[in-house]
Amino acid sequence: MPQLNISPWPMxxxxxxxxxxxxxxxxxxxxxxxxxxxxxxxKTQKHKSTWELKWTKIYSLPSMSQQS
Known part of the structure:
Protein backbone atom coordinates (compact mmCIF):
# COMPACT_ATOMS: atom_id res chain seq x y z
CA MET A 1 0.00 0.00 0.00
CA PRO A 2 1.52 3.36 -1.01
CA GLN A 3 2.28 6.04 1.52
CA LEU A 4 0.01 9.09 1.47
CA ASN A 5 1.84 12.27 0.58
CA ILE A 6 0.69 15.00 2.98
CA SER A 7 3.14 17.75 1.99
CA PRO A 8 0.57 19.87 0.04
CA TRP A 9 -2.00 19.74 2.84
CA PRO A 10 -0.89 22.85 4.74
CA MET A 11 -1.08 24.88 1.56
CA LYS A 43 -40.08 67.41 26.04
CA THR A 44 -40.92 65.97 29.43
CA GLN A 45 -43.84 67.63 31.05
CA LYS A 46 -43.65 68.02 34.78
CA HIS A 47 -47.01 67.48 36.38
CA LYS A 48 -47.46 69.37 39.58
CA SER A 49 -49.02 67.44 42.38
CA THR A 50 -50.76 68.94 45.34
CA TRP A 51 -47.90 68.04 47.64
CA GLU A 52 -45.50 70.01 45.45
CA LEU A 53 -47.56 73.16 45.63
CA LYS A 54 -47.36 73.65 49.37
CA TRP A 55 -44.76 73.25 52.05
CA THR A 56 -45.48 70.47 54.49
CA LYS A 57 -43.98 69.99 57.89
CA ILE A 58 -43.09 66.55 59.15
CA TYR A 59 -44.10 66.13 62.71
CA SER A 60 -42.47 63.70 65.09
CA LEU A 61 -44.52 61.40 67.22
CA PRO A 62 -45.58 62.77 70.63
CA SER A 63 -43.69 60.03 72.44
CA MET A 64 -40.43 61.09 70.78
CA SER A 65 -40.72 64.81 71.47
CA GLN A 66 -39.39 64.76 75.06
CA GLN A 67 -36.35 62.55 74.55
CA SER A 68 -32.94 63.96 75.43
Whole structure:
Protein backbone atom coordinates (compact mmCIF):
# COMPACT_ATOMS: atom_id res chain seq x y z
CA MET A 1 0.00 0.00 0.00
CA PRO A 2 1.52 3.36 -1.01
CA GLN A 3 2.28 6.04 1.52
CA LEU A 4 0.01 9.09 1.47
CA ASN A 5 1.84 12.27 0.58
CA ILE A 6 0.69 15.00 2.98
CA SER A 7 3.14 17.75 1.99
CA PRO A 8 0.57 19.87 0.04
CA TRP A 9 -2.00 19.74 2.84
CA PRO A 10 -0.89 22.85 4.74
CA MET A 11 -1.08 24.88 1.56
CA UNK A 12 -4.51 23.47 0.73
CA UNK A 13 -5.81 24.21 4.23
CA UNK A 14 -4.38 27.73 4.20
CA UNK A 15 -5.83 28.52 0.79
CA UNK A 16 -9.21 27.14 1.89
CA UNK A 17 -9.22 29.39 4.97
CA UNK A 18 -8.29 32.45 2.91
CA UNK A 19 -10.96 31.65 0.35
CA UNK A 20 -13.62 31.24 3.05
CA UNK A 21 -12.57 34.54 4.59
CA UNK A 22 -12.95 36.36 1.27
CA UNK A 23 -16.30 34.71 0.56
CA UNK A 24 -17.67 35.74 3.96
CA UNK A 25 -16.37 39.27 3.47
CA UNK A 26 -18.12 39.51 0.13
CA UNK A 27 -21.34 38.19 1.64
CA UNK A 28 -21.18 40.67 4.48
CA UNK A 29 -20.47 43.50 2.07
CA UNK A 30 -23.89 43.03 0.49
CA UNK A 31 -25.66 42.75 3.84
CA UNK A 32 -27.37 45.90 5.08
CA UNK A 33 -26.80 46.60 8.75
CA UNK A 34 -29.60 48.74 10.08
CA UNK A 35 -28.61 51.37 12.56
CA UNK A 36 -30.31 51.43 15.91
CA UNK A 37 -33.16 53.90 15.90
CA UNK A 38 -32.34 57.08 17.71
CA UNK A 39 -34.80 58.18 20.28
CA UNK A 40 -36.43 61.50 19.60
CA UNK A 41 -35.94 64.01 22.33
CA UNK A 42 -39.38 64.56 23.74
CA LYS A 43 -40.08 67.41 26.04
CA THR A 44 -40.92 65.97 29.43
CA GLN A 45 -43.84 67.63 31.05
CA LYS A 46 -43.65 68.02 34.78
CA HIS A 47 -47.01 67.48 36.38
CA LYS A 48 -47.46 69.37 39.58
CA SER A 49 -49.02 67.44 42.38
CA THR A 50 -50.76 68.94 45.34
CA TRP A 51 -47.90 68.04 47.64
CA GLU A 52 -45.50 70.01 45.45
CA LEU A 53 -47.56 73.16 45.63
CA LYS A 54 -47.36 73.65 49.37
CA TRP A 55 -44.76 73.25 52.05
CA THR A 56 -45.48 70.47 54.49
CA LYS A 57 -43.98 69.99 57.89
CA ILE A 58 -43.09 66.55 59.15
CA TYR A 59 -44.10 66.13 62.71
CA SER A 60 -42.47 63.70 65.09
CA LEU A 61 -44.52 61.40 67.22
CA PRO A 62 -45.58 62.77 70.63
CA SER A 63 -43.69 60.03 72.44
CA MET A 64 -40.43 61.09 70.78
CA SER A 65 -40.72 64.81 71.47
CA GLN A 66 -39.39 64.76 75.06
CA GLN A 67 -36.35 62.55 74.55
CA SER A 68 -32.94 63.96 75.43
Missing amino acids: VILSMIVTLFFITQLKLLNFTFYTTPTSKLT
